[in-house]
Amino acid sequence: MLQLRYFQAVARFEHISRAAEELNVAQPSLSRTIARLEAELGSPLFDRQGRRIRLNQYGVVFLRHVDRALSELDDGRRALREARETGLGRVGVASETLLTVAHLMGSFRAAFPGAEVRLFQSNVEEMDRQLRAGEVDFCVASQPLTAANLDSVELLREEVLLAVPRGHWLDGRESVTIAEIADEPFVTTRRGNWQRALLERLFATEGLTPRLSCEGDEPGASQDMISTGLGIGLIPAMSRLAGTDSHVPVAWVHVAAPNCYRVLTLVWNRDAYQSEAARRFREFTVSRPLMTHRRPDPRLGRESV
DSSP states (O other): OHHHHHHHHHHHHSOHHHHHHHHTSOHHHHHHHHHHHHHHHTSOOEEEETTEEEEOHHHHHHHHHHHHHHHHHHHHHHHHHHHHSSSOEEEEEEESOHHHHHHHHHHHHHHOTTEEEEEEEOOHHHHHHHHHHTSOSEEEESSOOOOSSEEEEEEEEEEEEEEEETTSTTTTOSEEOTGGGTTSEEEEEOTTSHHHHHHHHHHHHTTOOOEEEEEESOGGGHHHHHHTTSOBEEEEGGGSBSSSOOSSOEEEEEEOSTTOEEEEEEEEETTSOOOHHHHHHHHHHHTSOGGGGOOEETTTTEEOO
8 A cells, every 4th residue: 555655646746756755755765665566567657767757658557546446445544434433524625716605614514513624715627636636525616627427416507797897988888798898907817717717718709818907816806806996807696786885886787698607516526435424515505506505795785706
C-alpha cells in the first residue's frame, strides 16, 4: 500500500521532490520505492529525462487501477470509522459560490445535528478533481462536470437577468439584445465560473467578445460592483430585489437571447462511498425546491445570491 500511495503522489506531481515534500519523506527513499515497484511490475512507469519524469503509457494504465483501489480502501476506512462513531458521519459539498448553498446547508444542519458538514468554494475544474479524489460527496454546479461515473439531479432552473446601475441608459428597459450591449463594460467572474462561461457563450453566438471592467472570484459580489457603476452584469433571477428599499440599487433587464438561464444541479460520483450523512443530504436536497432554503437578507432588502 505504501508503494501505491507513493506512486500515486509521484504520478500526480510528475516531480520527485514535490511528491516527497507532499508525502513528508526523503527524496532518495521515495525514488527507491518507485524503482522497487517498477521492478516488481516488470515495467517502467515513468519516462526519465535527467531530473524530470513523465508518466508513460504503462504508468497511465496502472494509475487508473491504483486510484480505484486506494479509493476503495479509503472508503473502507471511512465506513469503519463511522461505524464506531455515534454520529451520521461527514458530508462534503462544493459549490461555485457559497452564498448559493448557505441556507441549504444551514437547514440541513438544523435537521441533522449529528452530521458533520464541510463546505468548499470551487470552480468547475476543481469540482471535477474533488469528486474524482473523493474530497467531496456532492457538487452544486451551474456548469456540466466531465468526470466519469457521475450522476446528477436538477435542483433549480432560473432566468439570468442583466443588472445595470441606476440611471444607466438601460434603466427602465424591459429587454435588450446582446448586440445592443456589445460595447458595455461587464462585471463578471474569472474563467471557470458559470457567470463568465454564460457571458462568453452569449457573445460568441453573436460573433462578439465582451468587454470586461471587473473580474472576481465571488459571483455574489457582482451585484455590489454593478451598483457602484463599474459596469453591467449577468445576475441570476433569485437575486432580484425583493423590495424597493435596498443598499444595492440596480435595475433589471431581460436579455433577449436564447438559453440565458442557469441550471443548478446536484452532482455525485455513483461509484464512491457515501456516509449516512451524505445519503441523508441527498434525500434532503432533492426532496424540496432549492428556493425553499432561501430567505430574504434584511440588511440588503434582497434575497441572497
